[in-house]
Amino acid sequence: MGCTQLINEDKIKLMIKLASYEENEGKKDFKIMRRAKSDYISINSFVACVLASIAVFIIFIADFGSKFIENLAQFTDYDFVGDGIEYLTIWILIMAIYSFFSGRMYRKEYNESEKRIKIYQKTLKDLGKISKNR
């Protein structure tokens, strides 16, 4: 009987929201918010581009290997420079497209985390006000 008189329902509701957020999306959002926006986007885009480069180089090696082994007898006549320029052009094009889309994706992710963190901080402030007014 005494407990129900002392418990503030509004305070409990806010604390539930905060605890639920911290248990779920908050874990990911706190990690994201540790970095500045530009750092988060550039680091993650860079990692994505490095991994994409590895994938693209695997394709290039397979392609080059098939052409080279086919013409093994005339390998001195092989146009290494021409093929090299072709691969470099393709790689640059893929990296440009990839970094554009990965940058957009990570920017969107950061913005969404930022919004949720702002709501979380506002809820914390509201909780602080309720606790002070007791």
Next chain:
Amino acid sequence: MERVLEIRGMLIGLYKKFDRIINPIGKFIISLIMVTKLNKFFGYSPLFASLMINIVMAGLAAFLPTSWFVLLLMAVITLQLFAVSIEATVVVLLVMLVVYLLFARIQPKYAMLILLVPWFYSMHIVYVLPLFAGLFLGVSSIIPLAVGVTVYSFTAYLPGLLELHVPNATLFESPDILIEMYKYLSLAILADRNMMVIIGAFSGVVIVMYFVRKLEINYIHYIAIGIGAITMIIAVVIANAVLSGTVSVGGVLLGSIVGMLLVAAFQFAKFSLDYNRSEKLQFEDDEYVYYVRTIPKIKAPTQQKEQK
């Protein structure tokens, strides 16, 4: 209609109350079906023919994140092919690695789509996926859908790839075999017009549905599903003409109708991916420690018109 809405509300309520049990069981069943089908498709390694092994793998998958399940399936495929041909294993492993690094790693949320496309193809309900993706996932789902279609097309060339395997080949012969397999695959995939027709049609459906569902009209989601299905048929006809493909329009028509009905049913049930779930929370203040169990309420069905 109200009775149907009541039943829907009751089912959603039950699901939200017991989702901690239902979700892992559901994941286990789906994983078991996928793993069993995959091992049946390959069937090269006697180790994976055992039901016990499949159950253990499905049990692991029930608790692993989706991206780990993708890696698990990649490992199964590698081990299956290793029983037949080392060269084919290397080629397929490199293909899977390229797909993982280029697509699954950067969009882990949609990595499952890449796996669902071949699975739904095997059940003849693949046209559900672009309609579902257009309604719930958005334009960024085009890439995993396209990759999934490519992966499915790739499976059709596996028997041909394995025919290039030379039994008892020496180490010096392996590079030639590898190159032959690579050339066979790359030429086959690049010449596959039907694959390009389907990718084009799926992309068109997702884009059209993405723009249509933003309109502020009553029942816009159901309208978008219908428009998506019509777009699928038109896109296949156009793509067949442009790319000289031979995709059966009758099959697409039937598949689109089935897809339309399934997605509409899903929309009606509206099991959103971001639903509020029941939770057990613990927190404290200066006076008390609180142990709370939250069970979300079912909102009353509202009109489909979006309010801004």
